Amino acid sequence: AAYDEPFRGQFHFSSRSGWMNDVNAPLYYNGQYHLFYQHNPHGLGWDTMHWGHATSPDLVHWTQKPVALEPGAHPGDLFSGAGVVDTTNASGLKTGADAPIVVFTGTNGVSIAYSTDGARTFQSYDRGRKVVTPTGTSRDPKVLWDAARGRWVMVVWSDGGGNGVNVYTSANLLDWTYRSRYAAGWLFECPDFFPLPVDGNAANVRWVMTDASGEYVTGTFDGAVFTPDWTAPQRMDQGRNSFDGTFYAGLTFSNMPDGRTVQMAWQPGNRGGTWTGNASFPVQLGLISTPAGPRVTRFPVAEIASLRQGTTTWSNRTITTDPATDPFAGITADTYEILAEFDVGTATATQFGFQLHRRADGGHDRAVVYDRTAQTLYGAPLAPLNGRVKVRLLVDRGQLEVFGNDGRLSFTDNVNFNSAAGSQGIRLFATGGSVRLVSAELHRLGSAWG
Ligand code: FRU
Structure with missing residues (x-):
């Protein structure tokens, strides 16, 4: 089509x-x-x-x-x-x-x-x-x-x-x-x-x-x-x-x-x-x-809400190096939006973030990582705000937009995502310690074309 x-x-x-x-x-x-x-x-x-x-x-x-x-x-x-x-x-x-x-x-x-x-x-x-x-x-x-x-x-x-x-x-x-x-x-x-x-x-x-x-x-x-x-x-x-x-x-x-x-x-x-x-x-x-x-x-823009076709939410989870703590385990999605807030003030993880379009073999097309020591999100500077870091991701077939702390950071990028079934996993991970996920939303996004 x-x-x-x-x-x-x-x-x-x-x-x-x-x-x-x-x-x-x-x-x-x-x-x-x-x-x-x-x-x-x-x-x-x-x-x-x-x-x-x-x-x-x-x-x-x-x-x-x-x-x-x-x-x-x-x-x-x-x-x-x-x-x-x-x-x-x-x-x-x-x-x-x-x-x-x-x-x-x-x-x-x-x-x-x-x-x-x-x-x-x-x-x-x-x-x-x-x-x-x-x-x-x-x-x-x-x-x-x-x-x-x-x-x-x-x-x-x-x-x-x-x-x-x-x-x-x-x-x-x-x-x-x-x-x-x-x-x-x-x-x-x-x-x-x-x-x-x-x-x-x-x-x-x-x-x-x-x-x-x-x-x-x-x-x-x-x-x-x-x-x-x-x-x-x-x-x-x-x-x-x-x-x-x-x-x-x-x-x-x-x-x-x-x-x-x-x-x-x-x-x-x-x-x-x-x-x-x-x-x-x-x-x-x-x-x-x-x-x-x-x-x-x-x-x-707020109108993104009219593209949403199904929502999953989480709150107050502790993400550790154990994959069993990943709330996204088992979820697959093609085009979507993620909003997540992390308590960086209490975190011990050196890094945490999302692997996008993850495959069963553990590979993935792109990772969006917050580095707590460098204070960078996706490689760009982003200091925590009141001890928190907010991450918002727009994931489309060839497009990735990363926003940090309500738009203080914006990163428009291209990624040729493999959207085949079996390549649509999402993983939330922490390395070197733990981080508390204050809240997260996953919204599947529908098509712009009438
Ligand atoms: C920028 C640009 C403009 C010009 C246009 C021509 O991308 O070079 O300066 O008007 O493209 O297509």
Whole structure:
């Protein structure tokens, strides 16, 4: 059946066939989430960029739609970009009942396309005329609504005079005024820019500037100029952050109905006989204060609950080196989610964790280990919080996402899991001592495809 190939994400979005790279113009309109993406429908490699399109009522169940932007029909390079809903018809592009959906794309300058029929069809604005033309190589516009100033903001990557972004503003989405340049040498491709409350406090908002590799700085924005809090970027995801890595080119949704900041990214590297690449699972972004400054958290959207197809829970178990203490013994699962909390403060185990897709011969496809001495989860730093470590795993056919302590750690990875019967075991283990499992949940996850 469709989507049933080995390594094909069952609850991760991928194009039905062909190549996908960056997520483009994620937005909410009229009861549906729209996801566009860099797409080559003619082959399994990067070529002839189109904008693929899919919709979802809930961010986790997806329906494929016809290609939205196509070379020839739409002028220019149809490279990565953003989209917004022009609710007030500031652009004057509205023709019927639907609010205009305005998308931004192009290389070495930004062109506009728009839909007046709720994203069913798109036409080019002014034959693809470039509405901004930064110096040097430029691409990947992101457009957002600046509520404090009541106008639109565009950030565009360019390498003119070194890597950075140009900042523009507009009242009508069509005419843009240059405001400033944020010349950060680290920043490369696919910027995103959004405000987030620190620790959920609406009175303490910082702006986050990220690039394709998920490197970011926080700072302030006065409507024209971004002023960073620090200069060395942090990484919001510990996966390999490159075009041939496992996490790249994340973008946040526009026009969210509930104020959440939700991000999807391109998860390069997974491929089968009919498709290449998929999107990472949608996450809600947050900002928490730390002694070193505000840090981004990434955590799966709550809607994941609607994929759950059966749940097993445990509480207060002591896991030792004796396999008889493993509560997962005898359980098999193909695509699933695990949430587990461990009492690290009282642990004597040097390491504990999960072996995923374990076979009868004792082998397994991947282990996710917490190292109590190094204080690392899956090799990335994660200190206990109040003596506890929380581990959350999303396990799909070719995709593994590891989250630690409510999204303080996020690691988007690819694993070619062997989903054959007999290769679907799970093992919770401890080495060198014991650890108390405070609680655990296993949820089998169903398919994203309607
Ligand atoms: C990042 C990227 C973007 C560009 C797009 C082209 O993956 O190189 O900078 O717009 O891919 O497909």
